[in-house]
Amino acid sequence: MSTMLAIILTGVLVSSACALLGCFLVLRRMAMLADAISHAVLPGLVAGYFIANGPNILAGFLGAAAAGLITVLLVELLKNTRRIGGESAIGIVFPAMFALGTFLVSRYFTNVHLDADAVLYGNIEFVNFDRWFIGSTDMGPQALWVMGGLCVLNGLFVALFYKELKLATFDAGLAAALGFSPVLIHYALMGVVSVTTVGAFTAVGAILVVALMIVPAATAYLLTDRLPLMLGIAVLCGSLAAVLGFWVALALDASVAGSIAVMTGVLFGLALLWSPTHGLIAKQRRRARQRLHFARQTLLVHLLHHEAASNAAAENSVQHLSGELRWTPELARRVVETALRAGLIEQDAELLRLTAVGREQAQANLQTRALFTSAAVA
Amino acid sequence: MSTLPLKINDLTVAYHEQPVLWDVDLSIPAGVLAAIVGPNGAGKSTLIKATLGLVPAAAGSVEIFGQPYAQQRKLVGYVPQRSSVDWDFPTSALDVVMMGTYGQLGWVRRPGRAQRELALHCLEQVSMADFAQRQISQLSGGQQQRVFLARALAQNAQLYLMDEPFVGVDATTERAIIDLLHNLRAQGKTVVCVHHDLESAPEYFDWVVLLNVRTIEAGPMAAVWTPENLARTYGGRFHTLQRSPAAEVVG
Numbered sequence: 001m002s003t004m005l006a007i008i009l010t011g012v013l014v015s016s017a018c019a020l021l022g023c024f025l026v027l028r029r030m031a032m033l034a035d036a037i038s039h040a041v042l043p044g045l046v047a048g049y050f051i052a053n054g055p056n057i058l059a060g061f062l063g064a065a066a067a068g069l070i071t072v073l074l075v076e077l078l079k080n081t082r083r084i085g086g087e088s089a090i091g092i093v094f095p096a097m098f099a100l101g102t103f104l105v106s107r108y109f110t111n112v113h114l115d116a117d118a119v120l121y122g123n124i125e126f127v128n129f130d131r132w133f134i135g136s137t138d139m140g141p142q143a144l145w146v147m148g149g150l151c152v153l154n155g156l157f158v159a160l161f162y163k164e165l166k167l168a169t170f171d172a173g174l175a176a177a178l179g180f181s182p183v184l185i186h187y188a189l190m191g192v193v194s195v196t197t198v199g200a201f202t203a204v205g206a207i208l209v210v211a212l213m214i215v216p217a218a219t220a221y222l223l224t225d226r227l228p229l230m231l232g233i234a235v236l237c238g239s240l241a242a243v244l245g246f247w248v249a250l251a252l253d254a255s256v257a258g259s260i261a262v263m264t265g266v267l268f269g270l271a272l273l274w275s276p277t278h279g280l281i282a283k284q285r286r287r288a289r290q291r292l293h294f295a296r297q298t299l300l301v302h303l304l305h306h307e308a309a310s311n312a313a314a315e316n317s318v319q320h321l322s323g324e325l326r327w328t329p330e331l332a333r334r335v336v337e338t339a340l341r342a343g344l345i346e347q348d349a350e351l352l353r354l355t356a357v358g359r360e361q362a363q364a365n366l367q368t369r370a371l372f373t374s375a376a377v378a
Numbered sequence: 379m380s381t382l383p384l385k386i387n388d389l390t391v392a393y394h395e396q397p398v399l400w401d402v403d404l405s406i407p408a409g410v411l412a413a414i415v416g417p418n419g420a421g422k423s424t425l426i427k428a429t430l431g432l433v434p435a436a437a438g439s440v441e442i443f444g445q446p447y448a449q450q451r452k453l454v455g456y457v458p459q460r461s462s463v464d465w466d467f468p469t470s471a472l473d474v475v476m477m478g479t480y481g482q483l484g485w486v487r488r489p490g491r492a493q494r495e496l497a498l499h500c501l502e503q504v505s506m507a508d509f510a511q512r513q514i515s516q517l518s519g520g521q522q523q524r525v526f527l528a529r530a531l532a533q534n535a536q537l538y539l540m541d542e543p544f545v546g547v548d549a550t551t552e553r554a555i556i557d558l559l560h561n562l563r564a565q566g567k568t569v570v571c572v573h574h575d576l577e578s579a580p581e582y583f584d585w586v587v588l589l590n591v592r593t594i595e596a597g598p599m600a601a602v603w604t605p606e607n608l609a610r611t612y613g614g615r616f617h618t619l620q621r622s623p624a625a626e627v628v629g
Contacts (some may be wrong), residue, residue, distance in 0.1 A: 027464075027467065027468070117521070159486075160486055161485070161486070162488070163480055163487075163488060163489070164480075164485065164486075166469070166477075167477050167480055169467070170463055170464070170467045170469065170477070171458065171462070171463045171477070173427075173430075173456070173458045173462055173597070174456060174458060174477065174529075176430070176431070176432050177430045177431070177432065177454070177456045178451060178480055178481035179448070179451050179481065180480070180485070208554075221468065224468060225468045225470075225471065225513040225515075226468055226470070227467075227468045227469055229468075230468050334519055344455075
């Protein structure tokens with residue numbers, strides 16, 4: 001397998017494994033807890049190394065899972081003291097765990113492979129050199145097998161417990177009442193997050209793994225209102241970021257992991273701006289449309305009020321709108337134009353008059369006292 | 379069934395040594411619409427949550443049809459406060475209602491067509507079938523409450539525990555809830571609601587529990603709903619409430 005293909009494939013697998021779990025982290029508003037776990041698994045890794053007396057994948061994973069769960073437990077305990085809020089509790093626990101990890105590494109393992117740089121930034125560039133041998137058979141890059149395994153594990157976890165994860169995330173109270181312990185589900189999810197973090201270390205390191213967990217999921221959340229779609233879009237976004245990130249890194253001769261994380265941010269930014277439902281631009285448009293609708297209804301009511309009065313000619317002129325209603329001439333022009341087009345008013349030189357339809361709408365508005373009837377907005 | 383749907387014995391619940399419920403005894407007979415009424419901080423919601431095991435009891439026990447709750451989960455339907463969940467969750471009204479069937483399904487098994495049809499039927503009963511595919515954040519408060527009620531119906535329970543189902547709903551929904559409660563009673567089911575509004579309580583319910591940390595009085599509405607008992611429940615505050623019952627509704 002070529003080095004390039006191995007790197008891209010690893011990136012895609014890491015992103016997919018992370019994005020699946022990330023969806024639930026985002027919906028449970030636990031992005032920072034994931035960040036804490038990603039740092040706090042370090043002492044667990046070291047403990048695994050120590051117990052197995054050398055680099056051993058299984059020991060590393062078990063140690064990391066234990067450290068991750070201890071972190072979650074400590075955060076919960078601190079929260080329960082009630083003096084320390086959720087964010088502070090996280091802020092206390094994870095630097096302590098991470099510091100313990102770096103201390104152990106520097107004290108006992110100064111001359112082994114477990115170096116701080118690899119843990120923090122990963123070394124996806126070298127995945128093809130770290131190979132897995134069974135006997136003397138070369139099975140290919142070890143990271144590919146590990147991340148592939150984690151993808152399968154996370155996929156199975158989400159597929160099997162989809163219903164339970166969804167219920168416990170949406171309504172923990174009902175989950176508990178129905179016998180699906182939300183505490184058990186919480187710790188199971190955190191355990192899987194811990195293990196995934198360790199796997200992702202190899203590729204992107206402790207700092208960037210959070211980007212891969214949270215950002216594609218948050219992007220997907222902006223693009224859909226359905227959980228199954230959110231999971232799918234998050235995986236696609238993560239994979240796309242991995243592929244794009246690799247090519248950008250290659251073109252600019254930059255760090256692959258950094259480039260992948262930047263790409264997740266770019267995709268998020270695009271979704272934030274252009275999402276058809278939750279994007280800033282769509283929201284802006286919707287607001288502008290509502291403002292115009294509101295102004296049009298105001299105009300109809302105004303015309304209705306004054307149509308029988310002796311000064312109707314003065315009150316109901318186009319010029320008067322910008323004067324008395326304090327509308328800019330531009331807004332007045334647009335309101336009149338759309339009202340004319342909708343057949344709500346008619347214009348006679350400067351004078352505006354309600355049509356039968358317009359009068360009906362104005363009266364309806366007065367009756368409901370709401371310029372926004374849901375039907376009118378839709 | 380001969381045993382009581384809900385029997386609570388000497389239940390005490392405390393948050394950090396502050397008793398929220400103190401030595402509460404309660405028996406709810408089958409087939410009644412019961413209101414739990416009491417001032418703010420009386421422990422009304424806590425009583426429901428402790429019954430369901432959602433908050434730990436410091437002492438006492440709860441029996442559902444003669445057995446602990448953990449063995450009777452499938453007989454109990456639960457409607458939490460609407461504000462207790464995040465309505466921006468990416469799902470549809472129908473999907474939320476289907477959650478009511480999860481208890482019957484148990485771990486891992488996925489809902490199928492039978493659950494889907496049951497959920498649709500439950501949505502019809504609260505006149506929400508047209509909104510089945512609607513994203514839940516796009517529903518009005520009253521519609522969201524009706525989705526929660528439909529979800530409880532999908533639990534197909536014998537005893538329903540509801541936490542303030544009438545709070546913040548429009549007149550249509552209020553009517554729909556009352557019809558639904560009467561319907562459940564006609565099927566011989568038992569309903570216990572936390573209720574805030576003193577004005578409507580005697581009209582909607584036929585059984586009442588007056589609660590203020592302890593059970594002040596409980597029994598048929600006609601016998602228990604007296605100014606003396608209400609004054610004992612609300613203390614001095616009841617007189618102000620009598621003059622403007624609306625204040626309590628708003629609060």
